[in-house]
Amino acid sequence: MVALLPIATAAAQSKDPQGDITRGKALAASCVACHAPGAPLPLTPSLDGQQEAFLLLQLILLREGLRDVPVMAGTLKGLKDQDLADLAAYFNAQPPRAPAVKRDEERRARGAALSRKLGCGSCHMSGYVGQRQVPRLTDQREDYLAASLKAYRDDKRSGIDTSMNAAMYKVSDADIDALAHYLATQP
Numbered sequence: 001m002v003a004l005l006p007i008a009t010a011a012a013q014s015k016d017p018q019g020d021i022t023r024g025k026a027l028a029a030s031c032v033a034c035h036a037p038g039a040p041l042p043l044t045p046s047l048d049g050q051q052e053a054f055l056l057l058q059l060i061l062l063r064e065g066l067r068d069v070p071v072m073a074g075t076l077k078g079l080k081d082q083d084l085a086d087l088a089a090y091f092n093a094q095p096p097r098a099p100a101v102k103r104d105e106e107r108r109a110r111g112a113a114l115s116r117k118l119g120c121g122s123c124h125m126s127g128y129v130g131q132r133q134v135p136r137l138t139d140q141r142e143d144y145l146a147a148s149l150k151a152y153r154d155d156k157r158s159g160i161d162t163s164m165n166a167a168m169y170k171v172s173d174a175d176i177d178a179l180a181h182y183l184a185t186q187p
């Protein structure tokens, strides 16, 4: 299975994943029970407006079991690379939105300072909109952001490389909480 990773990487890195939004919309019918617009379910990420190359890469990792999400294993079974590209194109084309969060200025300020110190924007770009395989972090659920950051820190998740595991090395729970709050409350 690991042998498939170079193929996955090549597919996600090819300049423009050729996804078909209309086909993607039909396929997405089985996804929106959990990934509905506005991401209403706890710990379930918003996919709307997410970077297309990131979505495609994660879908390949999820389908191959290289990223282990048991609730999604059945959903992706039997889907071809083209289907995954179509799904990625569809979700990328949706307007980004996530549940509104009540701002806590103290946690925001702490999160902003940490993000500067840890260089989060250097990869996730200005405004944290992401680029290619680097995900968009704004308009994302706060609980999901915090859970992902803990998973990287605790080596329970890694992507095509270990850059996030390195970024989160020894970051405390309280700091993760502040980072997630700051990211989830971007203007």
Ligand code: HEC
Binding pocket: 027, 028, 030, 031, 032, 033, 034, 035, 043, 044, 045, 046, 047, 055, 058, 059, 069, 071, 072, 075, 076, 087, 135, 147
């Ligand atoms: C039964 C609920 C459920 C269904 C159905 C489902 N998902 Fe998910 N999905 C989840 C959960 C929960 C996660 C977060 C897993 C984690 O914490 O790592 C997730 C994660 C993802 C991610 C990773 C996003 C990120 O920001 O890291 C992608 C991409 C994704 N799902 C796409 C899909 C697609 C496309 C479909 C339909 C083919 C689908 N999902 C169907 C529950 C579901």
Ligand code: HEC
Binding pocket: 045, 115, 118, 119, 120, 121, 122, 123, 124, 133, 134, 135, 136, 137, 145, 148, 149, 157, 158, 159, 160, 163, 164, 167, 168, 179
């Ligand atoms: C060296 C580049 C780099 C730096 C620095 C970096 N990231 Fe990332 N980040 C990535 C990449 C690449 C991914 C996708 C990894 C994967 O495939 O799981 C990612 C994934 C994430 C995710 C998962 C989002 C999702 O939808 O699943 C979160 C949250 C995140 N980063 C937050 C941060 C924060 C907060 C910081 C600063 C502490 C940071 N990142 C620093 C490159 C970086």
